[in-house]
Amino acid sequence: MKERVLDGKTILVTGGAGFIGSRFIRLMLGRYPKLRIIILDALTYAGNLDILRDVGCDPRYEFIRGDIRDKKLVAGIFEHVQAVFHFAAETHVDRSIVDAGEFVLTDVFGSFILLEALRRAPHVEFFVHVSTDEVYGSRDEGFFKETDALNPSSPYAASKAGADRLAYAYHVTYGLPVVIVRPSNNYGSHQYPEKFIPLFVTNAMEGRSLPLYGKGLNVRDWLFVEDNCRGIELAARCGAFGEAYNIGANDEHRNIDVAKRIVKLLGKSKDLIKFVPDRLGHDRRYALNCRKLRALGWRTEVSFEAGLERTVQWYVENEDWWRKIKERSADFKSFYAAYYKDRK
Ligand code: NAD
Numbered sequence: 001m002k003e004r005v006l007d008g009k010t011i012l013v014t015g016g017a018g019f020i021g022s023r024f025i026r027l028m029l030g031r032y033p034k035l036r037i038i039i040l041d042a043l044t045y046a047g048n049l050d051i052l053r054d055v056g057c058d059p060r061y062e063f064i065r066g067d068i069r070d071k072k073l074v075a076g077i078f079e080h081v082q083a084v085f086h087f088a089a090e091t092h093v094d095r096s097i098v099d100a101g102e103f104v105l106t107d108v109f110g111s112f113i114l115l116e117a118l119r120r121a122p123h124v125e126f127f128v129h130v131s132t133d134e135v136y137g138s139r140d141e142g143f144f145k146e147t148d149a150l151n152p153s154s155p156y157a158a159s160k161a162g163a164d165r166l167a168y169a170y171h172v173t174y175g176l177p178v179v180i181v182r183p184s185n186n187y188g189s190h191q192y193p194e195k196f197i198p199l200f201v202t203n204a205m206e207g208r209s210l211p212l213y214g215k216g217l218n219v220r221d222w223l224f225v226e227d228n229c230r231g232i233e234l235a236a237r238c239g240a241f242g243e244a245y246n247i248g249a250n251d252e253h254r255n256i257d258v259a260k261r262i263v264k265l266l267g268k269s270k271d272l273i274k275f276v277p278d279r280l281g282h283d284r285r286y287a288l289n290c291r292k293l294r295a296l297g298w299r300t301e302v303s304f305e306a307g308l309e310r311t312v313q314w315y316v317e318n319e320d321w322w323r324k325i326k327e328r329s330a331d332f333k334s335f336y337a338a339y340y341k342d343r344k
């Protein structure tokens with residue numbers, strides 16, 4: 001298959017002020033000198049313009065604060081772009097357990113608005129839909145292939161599964177140029193400190209306890225964010241329309257072991273680790289078979305050992321970045337207060 005060309009194009013990146021979207025923009029600007037990027041991001045609690053600070057004031061990107069559910073705004077933007085990378089979503093599983101509403105509205109309905117805009121914009125050459133490995137649900141052994149049934153278990157994962165299949169349906173029904181990617185757990189710099197690794201790193205730095213769910217035996221496949229972004233870019237260039245591509249590192253670790261590594265890297269005591277009531281419907285293990293993307297030439301470059309060290313170092317060197325979020329964000333505090341109150 002002929003590779004799709006990215007340089008010289010204008011692309012839309014939804015959710016570009018979030019963790020993965022912002023790292024993707026950084027990669028793309030570094031790789032393609034003639035690329036132009038329009039970022040559409042609502043700047044929800046998880047979005048943060050500070051996250052693009054290290055990208056600088058590059059004239060090749062334009063930031064639009066807006067909602068992917070705003071049909072008119074989205075239609076207007078689609079007139080000016082040749083490709084779309086759709087990252088925007090509500091992403092935190094615990095929040096979806098507390099209140100699933102925004103997940104259905106953003107992840108499913110928001111994706112629907114974008115796909116409808118795609119239907120009306122035949123000049124758009126391709127649309128990359130960023131899904132997740134959580135759509136498959138949990139498995140104790142073996143690895144999920146792209147053709148396996150989806151069996152999501154949290155409201156977040158179910159919303160993502162709805163969007164994933166909607167993107168597929170728009171390809172089948174209307175022949176739209178959709179490529180779907182399903183990455184595993186990402187980690188790296190600039191991740192919002194409600195997610196496991198940045199929460200544990202920053203809590204440990206503050207001398208606060210590390211709330212480990214259940215017995216800490218759940219397993220995640222940790223993928224360094226830059227490896228993921230290279231995978232997404234490759235799927236955009238070489239992936240087949242209507243197909244899904246797993247992106248995983250095959251670097252599986254139990255939560256308890258990750259927590260221990262974090263305290264060790266920071267020179268803190270293991271006593272900071274506190275077992276707390278388990279997450280409701282907690283998936284035990286995610287694991288992906290990634291042969292399909294590897295066949296296109298993708299490989300991870302960063303092992304979990306090296307990536308975790310780099311990540312911890314980044315949080316140590318960028319305290320102002322996460323302290324602003326943790327200390328000044330009323331939302332952060334009120335969410336956790338409500339969550340733990342309900343589970344006592
Ligand atoms: P994030 O929570 O860090 O960022 C999400 C971004 O989307 C934020 O900037 C937010 O402001 C924006 N957003 C939310 N609702 C919006 C709306 N209605 N309109 C416009 N913008 C909106 O998320 P992330 O971790 O960077 O994840 C990005 C994508 O990758 C998501 O689709 C997520 O489901 C998927 N994913 C994430 C992981 C992971 O480990 N983080 C793994 C697999 C897949």
Ligand code: DAU
Nearest residue numbers: 091092093132133134184185194195196211212213218255
């Ligand atoms: O697998 C991909 C998914 O990874 C993405 O689609 C999601 O957007 C992303 O949030 C992530 O979901 P997880 O639920 O796996 O990630 P989280 O960081 O919330 O939790 C990772 C593991 O750590 C999980 O087993 C729950 C556990 N955990 C998490 C938190 C926040 C704890 O033990 N304590 C905690 O405080």
